[in-house]
Amino acid sequence: MSARQRVTVEDIARACGLSRATVSLVLRSSPLVHPATRQRVEAEMKRQGYVYNRAAANLRRRVSNSVALVINDLSNPFFAEFATGVDEALGGKDYVTLLGCSNESPQRQLQVLNSLMEHHPAAIILSPAENTDARDIDRVVGGTPLLVFNRMLDHDSDGADHDFLGLDNRGGAMQATAHLIERGHRDIAFFGGHANSSSCQERRQGYHDALKKAGLRARNEWLIESAPTRVDACARSETLFAGKTKPTAAVCYNDAVALGLMLGLAHHGLRPGIDFAVTGFDDIPEAAMSMPELTTLSTDPRARGRQAAQLVLQRVEQATPVSPANIVPVRLVERASSSAPA
Amino acid sequence: MSARQRVTVEDIARACGLSRATVSLVLRSSPLVHPATRQRVEAEMKRQGYVYNRAAANLRRRVSNSVALVINDLSNPFFAEFATGVDEALGGKDYVTLLGCSNESPQRQLQVLNSLMEHHPAAIILSPAENTDARDIDRVVGGTPLLVFNRMLDHDSDGADHDFLGLDNRGGAMQATAHLIERGHRDIAFFGGHANSSSCQERRQGYHDALKKAGLRARNEWLIESAPTRVDACARSETLFAGKTKPTAAVCYNDAVALGLMLGLAHHGLRPGIDFAVTGFDDIPEAAMSMPELTTLSTDPRARGRQAAQLVLQRVEQATPVSPANIVPVRLVERASSSAPA
Numbered sequence: 001m002s003a004r005q006r007v008t009v010e011d012i013a014r015a016c017g018l019s020r021a022t023v024s025l026v027l028r029s030s031p032l033v034h035p036a037t038r039q040r041v042e043a044e045m046k047r048q049g050y051v052y053n054r055a056a057a058n059l060r061r062r063v064s065n066s067v068a069l070v071i072n073d074l075s076n077p078f079f080a081e082f083a084t085g086v087d088e089a090l091g092g093k094d095y096v097t098l099l100g101c102s103n104e105s106p107q108r109q110l111q112v113l114n115s116l117m118e119h120h121p122a123a124i125i126l127s128p129a130e131n132t133d134a135r136d137i138d139r140v141v142g143g144t145p146l147l148v149f150n151r152m153l154d155h156d157s158d159g160a161d162h163d164f165l166g167l168d169n170r171g172g173a174m175q176a177t178a179h180l181i182e183r184g185h186r187d188i189a190f191f192g193g194h195a196n197s198s199s200c201q202e203r204r205q206g207y208h209d210a211l212k213k214a215g216l217r218a219r220n221e222w223l224i225e226s227a228p229t230r231v232d233a234c235a236r237s238e239t240l241f242a243g244k245t246k247p248t249a250a251v252c253y254n255d256a257v258a259l260g261l262m263l264g265l266a267h268h269g270l271r272p273g274i275d276f277a278v279t280g281f282d283d284i285p286e287a288a289m290s291m292p293e294l295t296t297l298s299t300d301p302r303a304r305g306r307q308a309a310q311l312v313l314q315r316v317e318q319a320t321p322v323s324p325a326n327i328v329p330v331r332l333v334e335r336a337s338s339s340a341p342a
Numbered sequence: 343m344s345a346r347q348r349v350t351v352e353d354i355a356r357a358c359g360l361s362r363a364t365v366s367l368v369l370r371s372s373p374l375v376h377p378a379t380r381q382r383v384e385a386e387m388k389r390q391g392y393v394y395n396r397a398a399a400n401l402r403r404r405v406s407n408s409v410a411l412v413i414n415d416l417s418n419p420f421f422a423e424f425a426t427g428v429d430e431a432l433g434g435k436d437y438v439t440l441l442g443c444s445n446e447s448p449q450r451q452l453q454v455l456n457s458l459m460e461h462h463p464a465a466i467i468l469s470p471a472e473n474t475d476a477r478d479i480d481r482v483v484g485g486t487p488l489l490v491f492n493r494m495l496d497h498d499s500d501g502a503d504h505d506f507l508g509l510d511n512r513g514g515a516m517q518a519t520a521h522l523i524e525r526g527h528r529d530i531a532f533f534g535g536h537a538n539s540s541s542c543q544e545r546r547q548g549y550h551d552a553l554k555k556a557g558l559r560a561r562n563e564w565l566i567e568s569a570p571t572r573v574d575a576c577a578r579s580e581t582l583f584a585g586k587t588k589p590t591a592a593v594c595y596n597d598a599v600a601l602g603l604m605l606g607l608a609h610h611g612l613r614p615g616i617d618f619a620v621t622g623f624d625d626i627p628e629a630a631m632s633m634p635e636l637t638t639l640s641t642d643p644r645a646r647g648r649q650a651a652q653l654v655l656q657r658v659e660q661a662t663p664v665s666p667a668n669i670v671p672v673r674l675v676e677r678a679s680s681s682a683p684a
Contacts, residue, residue, distance in 0.1 A: 051459065051460065065460075066440075066461070069441070074422050074425060074426045074429075075419065075422055075423055075426055075627065077417065077419065077422070080416050080417055080419070080422040081416075081417055083416060083441070084416045084417055084443050084445070087416075087441060087442060087443045088443070088445075091442065091443075091450075091453065091454060091457065094457060096440055096442070096457055096458055096460075096461060097440065097441045097442065098408075098438055098439070098440060098441070099411070099425070099429060099439045099440070099441035100429060100433065100438070100439065101426050101429045101430070101433075103426070103430075108433075111433065112433060115433065115436060115438055116438055117393060118393065118407075118438075119408070119438060230627065230628075230631055231627075231631075234631065259628075259631065260631065262633075263631050263633065266633055285417065285572065285573075286572075286601075286628065289572055289573075289576065289601065289602065289605050291604075291605065291608055291633050302417075
């Protein structure tokens, strides 16, 4: 720690010829203080360089001005953009972001949450790791307001005691699939994601919905799992062509998967967007800059981050009952990767 | 806040038939407590679900177990990876990351720092926004240990009072330029970055070093500025070909710029890696996955994040004099984007 002595409330009180209690009232923006007195105290605090000890104030009030943000994969631009949006909105309300990364490990997630809880955050925003056990989260989080983002926890369907913000996964995947059908594709795969994650299940459902509506059917060998990352998607791309009937297009779990698949296609001598059509999900900044540019579903992750922050701060300020899940619509962005079959 | 009553030190003391002071000693891992007593107290804390109130403990000690991390651009994968590494290493030492994003705005950076300082972080890791005024930072940070990452503050050359961790920008750009010369290029541009940032100046210096060594000269019109982002680099790519003598290759300020330039080239009908050679700087994960794959300088941003965390924690634990700048060597990774001239 610095050896420099901190300016205290007592120092300010003494310099102004006021009681410590009066200065405290100023710090708490109490209406009981005369405006002229407030001005005098504030001028003196500025003169002496007084830093409000929020940690001490929070401790007295047993409320913190921090919000814990736990992210499953910060190296995915979707989540980096989300985190940026959360921090923007919290900063605008004078809250501080406590960051933790789980790297998709439920064990690390619990450690991170436990450690963040010691700071008594006012609320928690959790983008859960795959295979998160909801009971573990409940145990650690206790009564602190919690907003879950993106992936539902396993008990979320039957009345969870936390808020949820997610994307319209089913509707989005249905749009992407219908778009490929409209372009003339009949043999369409669903590529990537882990089948046991809620978002993957919902996206696959939307894919089935669109196929069914068009009188088409999905083959089991066209439902291909991968980790939701570029590297794993690239590695698994040949699985798409292992069966007898080969698809001409794939609806991908997310943009990272789609970009990895496009690279894998190129490695196999197929030109993405010409020999094989691909759609993504998220519209991360690279989607518009890949070659070919990626047709995808716009989710505006930075806006989602701001929205998540606003939702938890509302919850902190008002003890209203937990609202139904907030499901945000997504919008198809047509680009070059989803052309008609060759 | 939760209505649930928190378990206190008093509750534990009462249940064990011990004094509050003894339980406190256990919490502070004091060697004065008999091991059997410690075991008994710890078992009781577990049974009652006692959460150690670190905020209170920190307040008593006037030291915090948090480290503030202020990032200039979290949407750049280089910094997202860096932040992930910082959080990994801090978490491993039971510290918590307080995150703030400046989005390259010095004003926002000051707000964020001011807000984080109210939490009395044990140390600060700052990846500064462009055009940061070092005096502003000194004023806000006071005596808290500070590590500056990546870009030097303007007084860093003449004996700063903080630690610095940076990359060997000059040596890296020299390697990349020498590599292009070796491949047969003679007309090589330096593309992207802002000329007033320390990292851009150093990289340009390395570029000049390599040209000079090879008896080549840089033309002024081949020193092209852009924001260090994909979008701006793409927009400015035609500037490269505005002069009479057209370059056949470009050393780019960073990977984001190189990827943006490759897209811009494609838009102008030039095939990157075939008609025009490009190198990057950083080796972000996409560099290995772009088409063509990007020749670049490996900096391992996640390892840099872990290193930054270790350096500041050392500083927190030992009050040694500030060490000279830590400059990390970088390594050329040759890929397809830097082929010989057509």
